[in-house]
Amino acid sequence: GAVVSQHPSRVICKSGTSVKIECRSLDFQATTMFWYRQFPKQSLMLMATSNEGSKATYEQGVEKDKFLINHASLTLSTLTVTSAHPEDSSFYICSARGDLSYNSPLHFGNGTRLTVT
């Protein structure tokens, strides 16, 4: 149980275009999802916390107009990288909590490797 599916796994796009990444909880409802970013050989950095039915909370330094997050249902959150530039190339990973308990593990998707040319 507690499977998080992320799609696509890889995407290559041209500068100036937008890319949407989907994160789905397959067998549970996730009121809260988290989006992380990982540069090569570095750790995972939290970008934003996504709550179903409300606006996402962004970490300091993350541009909310560039990284649009929508959490329209209890099983789906999307991250849209708008007007992508080469510096947005990175590995993006989503995660979700499997139950409403605050003290429960996070389950992670397999990540999306974005390359902007």
Next chain:
Amino acid sequence: GIQVEQSPPDLILQEGANSTLRCNFSDSVNNLQWFHQNPWGQLINLFYIPSGTKQNGRLSATTVATERYSLLYISSSQTTDSGVYFCAGRGGGSEKLVFGKGTKLTVNP
């Protein structure tokens, strides 16, 4: 939020050796997880261990919450154990899971 420090940053072992990875955190945690990131970037959830000890095959983990650290033990290491090991904690009144910088493990045949 809390800060998470991992040590050592790099570790090279011969196949069959044992190892201990450490994770220190700056505040009390109510969630601590250990992950193994494979070469394709997938995060494999190893343990959810806010306190106590757990074992899964050749891997085990211990968290001493009162002293704010956790240890991951790998016994009889195999080349397939290579990769980056992350610990991540949540606490200090925040719901955010904060990652350490990871330990890169290389197991040579």
